[in-house]
Amino acid sequence: MVQIDKRKSPDGTLHVTIAGKIDERFDAASVLHDAHGKVVMHLGGVRSISSLGVRAFEIFVQALPADVVLVHVSPAIASQLTMIPNLCGTRTTVESAKLPFTCPACGAEKSHSVPFRAGANVEHAPKCSCGVAMELDGLPEQYLPM
Amino acid sequence: MHAAKGTRSAALVSRHGPTCRRVAQSLGAAGVAVHTSPFPSELPVDNLGDVVALLVDLDVSPGEAPALLVAEARRRYADVPLMATAGVDARARLLDALCEADVNHVIPKRGALTLPRGGMPVLGSLEGPDEHDLFAAVRRLLDGPESPGVTPYLLAGAPVHEVSVRSSQDKDAALESVVGFGDSMGLTGEKLRRVELAAEELLMNALYDAPRNADGRARNAELDRREPVTLGADETVHMRYGCDGQTLAVAVADPFGSLSKKAVTDRLRKVRDGIPKPNAGVAGAGLGLVMTYSVANQLIFAVSPGRLTEVTAVLHVGGSNRAAQERGTAVHFYVQHSDGEGSGGW
Numbered sequence: 001m002v003q004i005d006k007r008k009s010p011d012g013t014l015h016v017t018i019a020g021k022i023d024e025r026f027d028a029a030s031v032l033h034d035a036h037g038k039v040v041m042h043l044g045g046v047r048s049i050s051s052l053g054v055r056a057f058e059i060f061v062q063a064l065p066a067d068v069v070l071v072h073v074s075p076a077i078a079s080q081l082t083m084i085p086n087l088c089g090t091r092t093t094v095e096s097a098k099l100p101f102t103c104p105a106c107g108a109e110k111s112h113s114v115p116f117r118a119g120a121n122v123e124h125a126p127k128c129s130c131g132v133a134m135e136l137d138g139l140p141e142q143y144l145p146m
Numbered sequence: 147m148h149a150a151k152g153t154r155s156a157a158l159v160s161r162h163g164p165t166c167r168r169v170a171q172s173l174g175a176a177g178v179a180v181h182t183s184p185f186p187s188e189l190p191v192d193n194l195g196d197v198v199a200l201l202v203d204l205d206v207s208p209g210e211a212p213a214l215l216v217a218e219a220r221r222r223y224a225d226v227p228l229m230a231t232a233g234v235d236a237r238a239r240l241l242d243a244l245c246e247a248d249v250n251h252v253i254p255k256r257g258a259l260t261l262p263r264g265g266m267p268v269l270g271s272l273e274g275p276d277e278h279d280l281f282a283a284v285r286r287l288l289d290g291p292e293s294p295g296v297t298p299y300l301l302a303g304a305p306v307h308e309v310s311v312r313s314s315q316d317k318d319a320a321l322e323s324v325v326g327f328g329d330s331m332g333l334t335g336e337k338l339r340r341v342e343l344a345a346e347e348l349l350m351n352a353l354y355d356a357p358r359n360a361d362g363r364a365r366n367a368e369l370d371r372r373e374p375v376t377l378g379a380d381e382t383v384h385m386r387y388g389c390d391g392q393t394l395a396v397a398v399a400d401p402f403g404s405l406s407k408k409a410v411t412d413r414l415r416k417v418r419d420g421i422p423k424p425n426a427g428v429a430g431a432g433l434g435l436v437m438t439y440s441v442a443n444q445l446i447f448a449v450s451p452g453r454l455t456e457v458t459a460v461l462h463v464g465g466s467n468r469a470a471q472e473r474g475t476a477v478h479f480y481v482q483h484s485d486g487e488g489s490g491g492w
Contacts, residue, residue, distance in 0.1 A: 023346075024371040048339045050346050051434035052371045075336055083440065084421045100335055100467060138336065139259060139471045142440075 002026055003045075006034055013038045019045025022053035028060045037066045044072035044098040044113070054080055054087070061088045072098040072113050078143040081116075085145065097144065100137040103128035110134065118146050153195035154288070157226075158182045159219055160203035165231060165255065168274030169201060172281045176288065186218035197226050198287055204232035204239050205255075205269060212243035220248065227251065227287055233258040233272040236474060241418040244477055245411040253279050254474035278393075279444055279476050286448075286480060293448065293456045295386035296395035304390040311383040314374035317349045320385050324396060328463075331389060336467040340441035341394055344459035345385070347434035348398035352383040356402045356455060364404070392464035397446075399456040405449050407479050414439060414477070443473045450482040 002020040009015060014035050018028075031039070049057065061068055068091060073081065078097040081087055088094070094116040101112050108128050114120040121136040121144060128134050136143070154177055158169050161184040170180045178198055183189045185206060200223045202216050216228055229251035230243040236258035243249040256273035282298045296306055307327065309320040324345045328338045353375055357365040366375050377383065380401070387396040413432030417439055439445055444460035462470040 021342075048342055050343065050350070051437050052350070054433060054437075076339055079440065080437075083436070102466060102468075135468075137467045139468065142471055 004028060004031060006031060008034070012036070013040055015040050015042065017042040017045065020047065022046060022049040022057055024050065024052035024056065026053055026056040026060070032060070032063055035064050035066070038069070039064050039066070040069045040071060042071055043077050044074050044111075046074045046076050049076045049080060054084070058087055061092055064091075066091070068092040070094045070116075071096050073116065075099055075138070075143055078116070082141065082143060082145060099143050101126055101134035102137045103130060103132055103134050105132040106130045108134075109137070114144075116144060118144055120144060154178045155194040155197050156180050156199040156201060156284070157189050157194065157197060157219075157223060158201045158203070159186050159189060159206055159215075160184070160201070160231075162203055162205055162233070162255075162269055162272070162274070164272065165203050165205075165274035168277050169280060172277040173199075173284050176281055176284045178284055178288075186215060186222070189219060189222045191222050197223055199229055199251075199284060200226045201229045201231065202243075202249075204230055204243065205234050208234040208239075211246075212239050212249075213247040216243055216247045216249055229253065229283065231255055231275040233269060238418050240477075241414055244479075245415050245418070250407070250479040250481075251283055251477070253283070253476040256473065259472050259474050276473065276476070283476075283478055286446075286478070290482070292450075293397075293399050293454055295384075295397045295399070295456070296388050296458060296460075299395040299444065299446075299458065299460045300388050300393060301390035304388045306386055306388040309385045311349060311353070311385060312379075312381070313376040314353065317346075317353055320349060321346055324385070324387050327387065327389070328394065331391075331463075333394075333463055337461075337463050337470075340461050340470075341396070341463070343441050344438050344461065345387070345396045345398075347438045348396060348457050348459060349383070349385060350434060351457070352398050352400040352455075353377070356400045356404050357381065358402050358404050362404075389463065392462065393460060394463045395458060395460045397456055397458040399454060401454060403449055403451045403453040403455050405447060405455045405457070407447075407481065410435065410447060410477075410479065439475050439477070442475055443470060444476045444478070446478045446480070448480040453482075 005017040007015045016031050096113045097116045098111050098113045102109050112126040114124040121140050125133045156173050156178050158180050160166050166182050173180050202219050204212050228249045230249045231253045232239045233255035236254040240252035244252045253275040255275055311317055311320050325342050328341045354366045359365050383400045385398045413435040416436050442459040443462050446458040448456045
């Protein structure tokens with residue numbers, strides 16, 4: 001089940017937070033109704049997306065009337081964006097991805113947002129509380145553009 | 147070398163030590179003697195007894211098109227199931243072999259996806275193909291492509307759970323059960339997402355793409371996937387799943403037997419060639435298979451045309467998410483009779 005929250009900022013930008021699972025039942029009509037300008041979508045809480053959810057999400061994003069910025073995209077979304085680079089069309093910018101990191105020294109795990117670009121998993125790797133730079137728990141090409 | 151009458155043999159083309167050892171050990175454990183040659187042209191053709199498989203290591207000639215390499219080996223063994231393994235540019239070359247040649251089994255070498263891109267590949271850093279994968283593949287070749295579910299892919303004694311699915315509503319419940327199972331084992335984040343994704347795509351395929359009318363035409367393929375469907379009492383889909391702590395496997399079997407290798411390779415070419423855009427239509431496009439391929443470590447298709455399709459996704463969940471991704475994806479295609487041209491969904 002997907003949860004959608006909306007908030008309008010003073011400059012008119014619509015901030016949308018989507019969390020849960022995106023599948024064939026994904027319905028964001030209420031966002032389309034309220035979106036008259038730029039939309040910033042927070043996708044860090046999307047835990048899963050099915051193939052039919054990918055299509056539903058694509059149709060939704062492309063129906064938005066103005067520029068779209070995706071922030072903190074979850075691994076589920078990031079992996080689709082790397083597999084289908086044109087998924088969200090040319091008016092969409094992917095700013096950051098919230099990805100899983102692990103500490104090679106002590107094994108600690110955490111989610112951390114990095115810019116959505118090649119090499120960001122190393123350049124912007126978080127520091128573990130033990131002082132060691134954490135490593136992406138996955139192949140970079142699965143989650144970031146190459 | 148002469149083999150005793152009745153001996154089961156396999157021929158391997160490889161000069162990669164770790165690959166030769168792993169193949170010899172895994173197939174040896176399955177009761178199959180392995181005869182190795184460094185080049186396809188040097189494969190022995192006589193006195194090998196009952197040859198059950200032909201394995202070609204595409205790294206023997208990394209610059210050569212996989213289809214040409216396996217064709218040379220194929221000329222020596224006309225009707226033997228063909229397997230390919232690779233470490234250099236493994237994903238693309240193995241998909242090439244699967245899609246453009248009559249190879250039905252592709253297994254990446256361990257460590258293949260961690261090789262640095264470009265430059266001279268360092269094959270010494272690679273291990274051979276996964277031994278459990280090889281063992282299970284050869285056992286299934288020997289035992290036949292019936293519907294064993296997840297048992298061949300788990301350690302002996304691992305409990306197997308089964309759920310029957312006849313409707314969209316059942317599908318949701320089945321998905322809840324497999325996700326609940328993963329959750330109860332402490333799987334979280336990407337591991338749980340991979341399990342859920344694989345199970346969901348297999349179930350959606352069985353409910354919407356696989357069903358056929360009496361005349362063999364796809365019955366539900368054009369339906370909007372939001373529209374619920376119900377299958378007949380004799381069309382029940384069975385989902386089986388289990389885990390041995392390291393490996394989780396999900397198998398979905400339908401009684402239609404409508405999936406063909408061509409349908410699978412048409413979709414997997416998208417992995418190799420890239421997906422410019424998902425199809426904006428309600429179904430088709432094959433994105434589900436591509437996504438399942440991207441999360442599974444093994445995808446096994448067993449088809450008895452008109453009677454049974456069983457698709458099994460095997461996922462490594464014991465180590466880190468990265469370790470699972472580094473294993474890549476093996477694909478196996480077992481078909482009981484001659485391969486038809488039906489699309490079979492996906």
